[in-house]
Amino acid sequence: xxxxxxxxxxxxxxxxxxxxxxxxxxxxxxxxxxxxxxxxxxxxxxxxxxxxxxxxxxxxxxxxxxxxxxxxxxxxxxxxxxxxxxxxxxxxxxxxxxxxxxxxxxxxxxxxxxxxxxxxxxxxxxxxxxxxxxxxxxxxxxxxxxxxxxxxxxxxxxxxxxxxxxxxxxxxxxxxxxxxxxxxxxxxxxxxxxxxxxxxxxxxxxxxxxxxxxxxxxxxxxxxxxxxxxxxxxxxxxxxxxxxxxxxxxxxxxxxxxxxxxxxxxxxxxxxxxxxxxxxxxxxxxxxxxxx
Amino acid sequence: xxxxxxxxxxxxxxxxxxxxxxxxxxxxxxxxxxxxxxxxxxxxxxxxxxxxxxxxxxxxxxxxxxxxxxxxxxxxxxxxxxxxxxxxxxxxxxxxxxxxxxxxxxxxxxxxxxxxxxxxxxxxxxxxxxxxxxxxxxxxxxxxxxxxxxxxxxxxxxxxxxxxxxxxxxxxxxxxxxxxxxxxxxxxxxxxxxxxxxxxxxxxxxxxxxxxxxxxxxxxxxxxxxxxxxxxxxxxxxxxxxxxxxxxxxxxxxxxxxxxxxxxxxxxxxxxxx
Numbered sequence: 001x002x003x004x005x006x007x008x009x010x011x012x013x014x015x016x017x018x019x020x021x022x023x024x025x026x027x028x029x030x031x032x033x034x035x036x037x038x039x040x041x042x043x044x045x046x047x048x049x050x051x052x053x054x055x056x057x058x059x060x061x062x063x064x065x066x067x068x069x070x071x072x073x074x075x076x077x078x079x080x081x082x083x084x085x086x087x088x089x090x091x092x093x094x095x096x097x098x099x100x101x102x103x104x105x106x107x108x109x110x111x112x113x114x115x116x117x118x119x120x121x122x123x124x125x126x127x128x129x130x131x132x133x134x135x136x137x138x139x140x141x142x143x144x145x146x147x148x149x150x151x152x153x154x155x156x157x158x159x160x161x162x163x164x165x166x167x168x169x170x171x172x173x174x175x176x177x178x179x180x181x182x183x184x185x186x187x188x189x190x191x192x193x194x195x196x197x198x199x200x201x202x203x204x205x206x207x208x209x210x211x212x213x214x215x216x217x218x219x220x221x222x223x224x225x226x227x228x229x230x231x232x233x234x235x236x237x238x239x240x241x242x243x244x245x246x247x248x249x250x251x252x253x254x255x256x257x258x259x260x261x262x263x264x265x266x267x268x269x270x271x272x273x274x275x276x277x278x279x280x281x282x283x284x285x286x287x288x289x290x291x292x
Numbered sequence: 293x294x295x296x297x298x299x300x301x302x303x304x305x306x307x308x309x310x311x312x313x314x315x316x317x318x319x320x321x322x323x324x325x326x327x328x329x330x331x332x333x334x335x336x337x338x339x340x341x342x343x344x345x346x347x348x349x350x351x352x353x354x355x356x357x358x359x360x361x362x363x364x365x366x367x368x369x370x371x372x373x374x375x376x377x378x379x380x381x382x383x384x385x386x387x388x389x390x391x392x393x394x395x396x397x398x399x400x401x402x403x404x405x406x407x408x409x410x411x412x413x414x415x416x417x418x419x420x421x422x423x424x425x426x427x428x429x430x431x432x433x434x435x436x437x438x439x440x441x442x443x444x445x446x447x448x449x450x451x452x453x454x455x456x457x458x459x460x461x462x463x464x465x466x467x468x469x470x471x472x473x474x475x476x477x478x479x480x481x482x483x484x485x486x487x488x489x490x491x492x493x494x495x496x497x498x499x500x501x502x503x504x505x506x507x508x509x510x511x512x513x514x515x516x517x518x519x520x521x522x523x524x525x526x527x528x529x530x531x532x533x534x535x536x537x538x539x540x541x542x543x544x545x546x547x548x549x550x551x552x553x554x555x556x557x558x559x560x561x562x563x564x565x566x
Contacts, residue, residue: 014487040355050340113399131479132479133487162475175406177455185452217377221374225361228369237382
């Protein structure tokens with residue numbers, strides 16, 4: 001049925017139960033707007049060539065071999081076949097090693113999603129059994145196998161009638177969020193500020209369908225190119241006004257007070273006297289940018 | 293070591309705006325990488341730009357970005373020009389909408405980033421936005437220009453910071469029905485019961501050890517031992533390189549045999565413990 005070829009075929013296994021499955025790419029990366037790199041001096045596009053870093057002579061493809069850097073500037077060559085030889089034989093067995101509560105998965109490790117599909121009718125019973133048991137227990141499975149020339153961990157979860165397997169990044173590829181946020185000062189927000197911000201959030205709650213999102217950059221870029229080609233001067237980006245700490249409460253009050261009805265200009269007064277009397281206008285969502 | 297922020301701009305909720313910096317949560321820098329060498333000389337191979345017509349090398353300062361207007365007709369754009377693109381999302385993450393946690397399908401999550409305040413003037417405003425999202429148990433939805441595309445993003449408060457996910461475009465996610473629609477809808481209750489019994493004893497907690505990379509570990513060990521072996525004759529670095537390159541057959545075979553052994557050992561170990 002599937003329109004594309006399986007990226008991998010093997011078995012998924014838990015204890016003594018196993019079933020034949022295929023992995024199918026669930027998301028591809030579509031083409032980005034591409035610029036050509038141009039030689040300013042001639043106006044011609046450039047192309048890449050591979051040259052020896054010392055002799056600066058062109059190196060033909062068949063002379064290009066893989067190497068390790070063993071010290072800065074020192075390399076050892078390796079034949080491609082030997083690199084292949086080091087990858088362990090795949091046993092084509094996606095063996096479930098553990099289950100995690102679905103809520104405890106650290107999503108920062110997520111790499112690429114794949115649809116996991118039973119390969120034949122015989123496989124379907126155990127496949128559907130695993131899917132429904134995982135859904136009932138609200139768990140995701142962790143399995144490892146040799147996939148795409150590396151020993152990889154995948155996270156498997158029930159999704160509709162199928163399963164989705166997401167490859168995970170290796171430990172050394174992910175920076176811990178604790179480390180990244182260490183330098184952020186610990187500020188606990190409470191009281192009126194928090195209430196106002198919660199109120200603002202309340203006025204902006206809704207649904208979001210990522211599939212309906214459109215990229216406006218290409219259009220904006222085309223406008224820019226047109227302006228430049230016609231020799232018009234390009235607009236300078238407007239400076240952004242940052243909220244000063246002393247004005248933060250005021251900004252929150254104004255945001256909470258207006259949220260809906262567009263900018264009425266008597267806000268300062270209201271904010272100075274008795275703050276957030278949140279007058280709820282209907283038609284709340286009208287001034288949000290359209291996303292979906 | 294924290295990578296340099298690769299995006300700097302502003303986080304905005306209604307009239308509240310604060311300066312922020314964003315950096316990727318993932319990095320390739322710790323990965324053992326192969327390089328391309330010239331088999332004749334043992335030197336690194338570098339990629340170089342040459343003019344497609346004249347064939348001559350192009351220097352860095354002559355490289356420019358060109359937007360194709362017609363065949364072989366390019367409008368050149370400088371980085372400064374690109375700053376003038378008239379989209380606020382080039383420098384401002386304006387949170388447009390909030391959705392319940394877990395309401396965005398995982399399959400759309402593409403790349404995670406860490407967002408932090410970028411000037412103490414905005415520390416408190418940042419904290420207000422973050423804590424209010426936490427208190428309401430919601431994710432923020434916005435857009436931002438990264439890599440010359442406008443991306444839908446999800447903001448998720450975490451600890452003292454905010455995780456920002458770029459989302460995949462709709463046409464990048466393949467329709468699941470193409471793959472799933474023929475799978476049986478309900479499972480045999482006995483099978484479900486049998487598998488349910490197997491889940492409990494296998495419950496575990498998430499640990500980064502679950503995403504170790506045995507092949508990388510072996511590679512690192514070997515590179516380390518290789519370095520050690522080379523240490524004594526450090527005086528003649530240049531010659532050493534050539535010697536090592538010339539020596540290739542014996543060196544290579546030893547490395548590869550050892551690598552293979554250690555990976556196989558690791559695999560067997562895993563089987564046993566599993």
